[in-house]
Amino acid sequence: MVYFPRTGFPQPVRATHMPRIVRKERLHRDFLQIADYSAKEIDKLFSIAELMRAGKYKKKPLAGKSLAMIFMKSSTRTRVSFEVGAWQLGGHALFLSPRDVQLGRGEPIADTARVLSRYVDGIMIRTFAHSEIEELARYADVPIINGLTDLVHPCQVLADVLTIKQHLGGYKGKRIAWIGDGNNMANSWLNAAFVLGFELTLACPEGYDPDPMIFQRAASKAKVRIVRDPAEAADKADVINTDVWASMGQEEEQAVREKAFKGFRVDEAIMKRAKEDAIFLHCLPAHRGEEVTAEVIDGPQSRVWDEAENRLHIQKAVMAVLMGGERF
Numbered sequence: 001m002v003y004f005p006r007t008g009f010p011q012p013v014r015a016t017h018m019p020r021i022v023r024k025e026r027l028h029r030d031f032l033q034i035a036d037y038s039a040k041e042i043d044k045l046f047s048i049a050e051l052m053r054a055g056k057y058k059k060k061p062l063a064g065k066s067l068a069m070i071f072m073k074s075s076t077r078t079r080v081s082f083e084v085g086a087w088q089l090g091g092h093a094l095f096l097s098p099r100d101v102q103l104g105r106g107e108p109i110a111d112t113a114r115v116l117s118r119y120v121d122g123i124m125i126r127t128f129a130h131s132e133i134e135e136l137a138r139y140a141d142v143p144i145i146n147g148l149t150d151l152v153h154p155c156q157v158l159a160d161v162l163t164i165k166q167h168l169g170g171y172k173g174k175r176i177a178w179i180g181d182g183n184n185m186a187n188s189w190l191n192a193a194f195v196l197g198f199e200l201t202l203a204c205p206e207g208y209d210p211d212p213m214i215f216q217r218a219a220s221k222a223k224v225r226i227v228r229d230p231a232e233a234a235d236k237a238d239v240i241n242t243d244v245w246a247s248m249g250q251e252e253e254q255a256v257r258e259k260a261f262k263g264f265r266v267d268e269a270i271m272k273r274a275k276e277d278a279i280f281l282h283c284l285p286a287h288r289g290e291e292v293t294a295e296v297i298d299g300p301q302s303r304v305w306d307e308a309e310n311r312l313h314i315q316k317a318v319m320a321v322l323m324g325g326e327r328f
């Protein structure tokens with residue numbers, strides 16, 4: 001089955017500047033964005049991940065298989081959870097940084113995709129422009145998994161919703177608050193709201209809204225809104241969620257962003273606006289005293305360590321389905 005294009009955005013199947021090549025029919029699926037999957041499929045991924053978390057999944061669907069992991073940006077959680085996860089499923093993972101591979105010296109993404117497809121059974125990539133992962137997917141003959149782009153961070157938000165299920169019993173009817181930058185995490189939350197249908201309020205400073213097309217698509221199906229007051233977003237929320245003010249690649253904007261995000265720190269006053277049993281999530285790494293106070297992230301409502309652990313379980317579920325023939 002051909003699953004391209006996957007984004008739902010108005011874009012041609014093949015960009016006109018791309019050479020017209022004859023390609024084999026695509027027999028695999030990629031995981032580039034949550035919005036490319038149905039609620040039924042995402043729920044199935046959660047069920048597999050929950051089995052894995054409970055230690056009840058004994059199969060080794062990646063036996064004899066390899067995952068290439070390309071990291072154009074730093075990582076702790078993504079790198080370790082994918083590598084360990086692939087091994088736990090019977091497979092093997094290779095860590096490739098731009099210093100190690102010719103991609104870092106300008107070898108085209110299309111060539112890298114075609115060559116790696118001859119060696120490995122799946123490619124996980126963390127990179128900058130989302131168009132780069134789309135190009136990789138366009139030319140690869142193996143599943144591509146998104147380990148973060150400037151646009152989205154889908155594995156993280158799946159892990160976050162899994163954490164909500166774990167601690168609040170489900171995501172249906174829950175009110176999620178996002179406080180901070182309209183970044184890759186915010187965009188993935190919008191995609192999750194689009195597919196899963198929960199309520200999402202994003203409090204972002206003016207000029208730092210999420211991607212407008214992703215927002216509009218989510219708003220066409222789910223109750224999502226953007227507000228300017230963090231307290232308004234936090235009101236009676238079940239989940240309070242934030243992220244750093246300057247993402248990877250935006251380091252030089254730090255000073256400007258510190259000014260823009262003043263007042264967007266998650267502190268105890270914000271947590272008090274939420275429901276009594278509300279939980280706090282952060283994808284990590286966190287800057288205590290910046291986007292969140294130490295009292296909140298290290299406090300009783302914080303679930304950030306379970307959230308980080310859930311990266312392992314959900315990514316194993318994604319690899320088992322995409323690379324290991326596990327059924328949805």
Ligand code: CP
Pocket residue numbers: 074075076077078079148156283284285
């Ligand atoms: N949350 C997350 O993706 O962490 P890393 O940058 O450490 O992979």
Ligand code: NVA
Pocket residue numbers: 148153183184185243244246247248283284285
């Ligand atoms: N928004 C952050 C997430 C890090 C996991 C970044 O892109 O740097």
